[in-house]
Amino acid sequence: MTFQNDPLLTSFALRGLELRNRIVMSPMTRGFSPGGIPGQNVADYYSRRAERKVGLIITEGIGVDHPAALGAGSMNEDNVPVLHGSAALEGWKRVVDSVHAAGGLIFPQLWHMGAIRQANSGPSPGTLSCRPSGIWGPEHGLASMPSAYLEPMMRLTRPMSDSEIADVIAGFGSSAANAKASGFDGIAVHGAHGYLIDSFFWRETNKRTDQWGGDIGARTRFGAEIVRSIRRAVGPVLPIMFRFSQWKLQDYNGRTVSTPAELESMLRILADAGVDIFDASTRRYQEPAFAESPLTLAGWTKKLSGKPCMAVGGVGLQKDLQGTFENGSEACDNLADVRSRIAGGEFDLVAVGRSILGDPDWVIKVERREPLRRFNLQAFATLE
Numbered sequence: 001m002t003f004q005n006d007p008l009l010t011s012f013a014l015r016g017l018e019l020r021n022r023i024v025m026s027p028m029t030r031g032f033s034p035g036g037i038p039g040q041n042v043a044d045y046y047s048r049r050a051e052r053k054v055g056l057i058i059t060e061g062i063g064v065d066h067p068a069a070l071g072a073g074s075m076n077e078d079n080v081p082v083l084h085g086s087a088a089l090e091g092w093k094r095v096v097d098s099v100h101a102a103g104g105l106i107f108p109q110l111w112h113m114g115a116i117r118q119a120n121s122g123p124s125p126g127t128l129s130c131r132p133s134g135i136w137g138p139e140h141g142l143a144s145m146p147s148a149y150l151e152p153m154m155r156l157t158r159p160m161s162d163s164e165i166a167d168v169i170a171g172f173g174s175s176a177a178n179a180k181a182s183g184f185d186g187i188a189v190h191g192a193h194g195y196l197i198d199s200f201f202w203r204e205t206n207k208r209t210d211q212w213g214g215d216i217g218a219r220t221r222f223g224a225e226i227v228r229s230i231r232r233a234v235g236p237v238l239p240i241m242f243r244f245s246q247w248k249l250q251d252y253n254g255r256t257v258s259t260p261a262e263l264e265s266m267l268r269i270l271a272d273a274g275v276d277i278f279d280a281s282t283r284r285y286q287e288p289a290f291a292e293s294p295l296t297l298a299g300w301t302k303k304l305s306g307k308p309c310m311a312v313g314g315v316g317l318q319k320d321l322q323g324t325f326e327n328g329s330e331a332c333d334n335l336a337d338v339r340s341r342i343a344g345g346e347f348d349l350v351a352v353g354r355s356i357l358g359d360p361d362w363v364i365k366v367e368r369r370e371p372l373r374r375f376n377l378q379a380f381a382t383l384e
Contacts, residue, residue: 006367012055012308012349019055020053023053027058030060031080043091054104059106063083063111065175067124067127071117071125072122073118082175092108093183109188109190113196115194116194132159133206133213134158135204137154138250141254169225169229172229172230174233177233187230189226191243192243194248198244244278267301277310281313284313285314295346296346298311311351316334317329328375328376
């Protein structure tokens, strides 16, 4: 039995695309692409979600065409895919074709790890990891990394040079062009969680006094130049989604912006550069973004930017992502609240990560109002 007039199941238009519902598969690192090349198992994994009515699939983070984009970091980043080289592009073409054959839409999430990447690791171990000001993060930030990781990472390195910054911007554009050639339906940019783009946004890690640092508007320039590079590479048709966050892997209590005015400045610069829809990443989607208002980060983002927005963080589960690593998470039916917020116009789409990762039939169960599956840690180790 399906339920009529469910806000989660209504279609949504995005720059020429028609999403069949408001449920998006959120990007989560999978690590099943040896040598950076996705195989048939990856194609099957994503096409299963498309067959089972996910409105839009956003892939796991894909390393952009830059030697320091990938490596060891805060979690297991082995076998992360890339979007350059003929073998990887052939693999992604197989993934995209499989998703399209199943009636789905798919964006790649373009990713550069930045300061989170450990030195001497990844496909290019001799390359220095990228940091705007040579800073990993605040010394006393609330982070859950082991000391064996933190101690070497806290040592200062040199800041990125202008030529290194230009190389990264070009790498995003190159990977976006490859994504378009592979048939992807749009581009998603990872600008959150303390990775490279976010480390330019964040005052704690960007102490630069040149054109790439200063107030929030100046600190947004790097992200905006990446968006412009992507827009030049893909042309005027493909939609660009941009993920940002307040929290960081270096500090769960970290904040990119302190006021709605700062948020508006950042969002408008990114929107003017070419962003079509924002992905407001939070640990719990329903939490207020600022003390003076009950409005969520996704709600503020839509209000201030004038662009569509997607909410993410704990939809369908009791625990946030980090809490899940203790012993999985029981399902939680908070979907009535999500439906209410979509119907009220607070945000437009909802991204679901762990639940869809662990259960390909999640959307169908939501459609039929059937009980949802508990998320088991074993799901991280499989491609169901």
